[in-house]
Amino acid sequence: MSFLARRLAANATPLTTRAFSASARRDIAKITLVGNLAATPEVKATSTGKEVIEYAVASGDGPRDNRHTSWFRVATFAEEGPRRDYLTSLPKGSTVFVEGDAVMNTYTDAEGKTRSSLSIYQKNLEVLRRGSPSE
Template sequence: MSFLLSPMRRAAYTSTSTRAFSTTRAAALARMTIVGRLGTDPEISESAAGNQVIKYVVGSSYGPKDNRQTSWFRVASFAPQGSGARDYLMGLQKGTLVYLEGDATMRTYDDADGKKQSSLSLVQTKVEVLKRPQQQSTENGALGV
């Protein structure tokens, strides 16, 4: 006994059974998207290769209000000196709500006690400010926008 599909059903089956593909190897790309608040003001430091890097932390919360959990992500940006992107990042402050896209890399290492540890590194590829934190006004203790 054979199973035959009508031409209409065969066309529907064929179109849903195809898969999309990319020319990029799967192992060559790991991208993360995060919406969260800056946990620190961005800081400039120097990488092991001698390049300046902007580092900051983004916290993203999830779960019900009575049991909210926060995940913290360390982010690096290699915006060149004198660029508008670098000035933009350095102008952000703790509490700013951002949309972040970054390339992710997971590495495993042995800590000082010889225990295996893992670390997730994010290199920013895109950042957008969604909301700036409210500024406290010194006049009458009122909050400003």
């Protein structure tokens, strides 16, 4: 065995080690959406008093005569300032690119049925086309 091969074998890390990160492993679900805002984003208060910005993104697929639209609820925490003002000024119909964390929640509704909902927490937002205020 050559010197280089012995050296590489001696310094090899086990396959279970994540060489690219010093932090602990976390399971995460990411989602990317491209679609149109269903309405102007709104600021709402949480039960703890913190404010959250909520909005819905509509994304469609399929041929024009048999189009299916999916609706996604998105939330983000943004402190008061220019970033928050910009987001809450986006009109309905604006085309957006959203990257976020996806979390599946399970709950029991008023009729006692088990339901699931997908929550998306925005990490990044880019406006691809700003809608007109009259849309």
